[in-house]
Amino acid sequence: ANGPVTLWARDETAAADMAQTRENAARLPGHTLPANLLVTSSVADVFDADTILLAIPAQKLGGWLEEHAAHLAGKRLVACCKGIDQSTLRGPVAQIEAHVPSAIAAMLTGPSFAADIAAHLPTALTLACKDTVEGPYLQASLSTPNLRLYLSHDVIGAELGGALKNVIAIACGVCMGAGFGESARAAVITRGFAEMRRIGSALGADPETLTGLSGFGDLALTCTSDGSRNYRFGQSIGSGQDFDPNTTVEGAATALSVTNLAKNHDLDLPICRVVADLSSGKIDPETALATLLSRPLRKE
Numbered sequence: 387a388n389g390p391v392t393l394w395a396r397d398e399t400a401a402a403d404m405a406q407t408r409e410n411a412a413r414l415p416g417h418t419l420p421a422n423l424l425v426t427s428s429v430a431d432v433f434d435a436d437t438i439l440l441a442i443p444a445q446k447l448g449g450w451l452e453e454h455a456a457h458l459a460g461k462r463l464v465a466c467c468k469g470i471d472q473s474t475l476r477g478p479v480a481q482i483e484a485h486v487p488s489a490i491a492a493m494l495t496g497p498s499f500a501a502d503i504a505a506h507l508p509t510a511l512t513l514a515c516k517d518t519v520e521g522p523y524l525q526a527s528l529s530t531p532n533l534r535l536y537l538s539h540d541v542i543g544a545e546l547g548g549a550l551k552n553v554i555a556i557a558c559g560v561c562m563g564a565g566f567g568e569s570a571r572a573a574v575i576t577r578g579f580a581e582m583r584r585i586g587s588a589l590g591a592d593p594e595t596l597t598g599l600s601g602f603g604d605l606a607l608t609c610t611s612d613g614s615r616n617y618r619f620g621q622s623i624g625s626g627q628d629f630d631p632n633t634t635v636e637g638a639a640t641a642l643s644v645t646n647l648a649k650n651h652d653l654d655l656p657i658c659r660v661v662a663d664l665s666s667g668k669i670d671p672e673t674a675l676a677t678l679l680s681r682p683l684r685k686e
């Protein structure tokens with residue numbers, strides 16, 4: 387809406403189709419691309435821009451930044467992905483900072499299904515950026531009448547909220563797919579949120595950030611809606627049904643990253659741990675449930 391914007395896609399055929407039909411039939415069917423959106427399959431076209439939004443899955447972001455770092459120096463780079471890289475245990479902003487130190491790194495995150503934004507439905511998100519001048523610039527330039535961005539300087543909290551809610555959404559999907567019930571799901575959301583706060587505190591996140599849009603807000607959306615791919619992936623594990631392996635499910639890889647972070651920081655994150663084991667097929671939902679229910683009784 388505040389364009390012009392250039393959309394780069396790797397696949398030449400897909401880019402040509404989108405440019406011609408003005409629709410992304412594979413990934414966002416039923417929504418007309420705005421007139422001021424130029425679609426290209428040439429990555430060089432995006433390097434003319436001063437602000438680049440990176441909507442590449444979290445496990446691929448580091449490789450992409452490394453490959454193109456020479457063209458990204460000094461630019462505003464806004465990560466739109468939610469996850470923690472398995473090999474480096476970095477979040478998206480830390481990945482930008484590591485690969486392109488001269489860039490202004492930011493993160494756009496919070497509760498929003500792409501289809502809702504494309505339909506101009508009202509949405510509120512967090513724009514996290516440490517830079518006190520560029521942060522407000524990005525907040526203003528990316529907000530629209532229906533897309534309201536709240537500014538935060540806590541990039542660690544924003545990274546963790548987006549990454550961890552996907553893990554808890556998988557747990558909730560398993561819970562519902564296996565028929566454990568809505569009360570059990572409410573318990574998973576709440577105790578999952580406790581795990582989010584535990585890891586946030588260990589890594590230096592502001593607890594307020596996790597109670598905001600990028601934490602609690604996105605948890606509320608993703609743990610309760612089958613619009614979420616992470617939730618649907620969990621449902622498929624719970625119900626034993628097939629799941630399309632080409633679907634982007636960030637929480638599965640991130641659950642493994644979080645388990646490693648937990649080891650490094652000596653943290654107890656039982657829900658994240660069972661999601662890592664469920665996602666990699668090491669345990670089944672009944673075993674996951676028994677593992678969680680057999681833990682010693684504790685104070686809340």
Ligand SMILES: NC(=O)C1=CN([C@@H]2O[C@H](COP(=O)(O)OP(=O)(O)OC[C@H]3O[C@@H](n4cnc5c(N)ncnc54)[C@H](O)[C@@H]3O)[C@@H](O)[C@H]2O)C=CC1
Nearest residue numbers: 413441442443444446450466467468498499500501634636
């Ligand atoms: N779809 C949604 O509603 C939302 C998605 N996100 C986040 O956005 C990120 C991307 O998700 P979606 O766009 O929904 O997934 P998607 O699966 O629709 O699209 C991912 C795109 O990344 C491309 N890609 C994969 N590996 C790549 C690489 N190495 N280099 C360049 N491009 C590559 C794929 O070809 C595909 O076009 C995820 O982290 C997701 O959590 C965040 C909020 C909402």
Ligand SMILES: O=C(CO)COP(=O)(O)O
Nearest residue numbers: 496497498499614615616
């Ligand atoms: O992050 C999202 C909504 O805020 C999208 O969730 P999924 O990746 O689970 O579809």
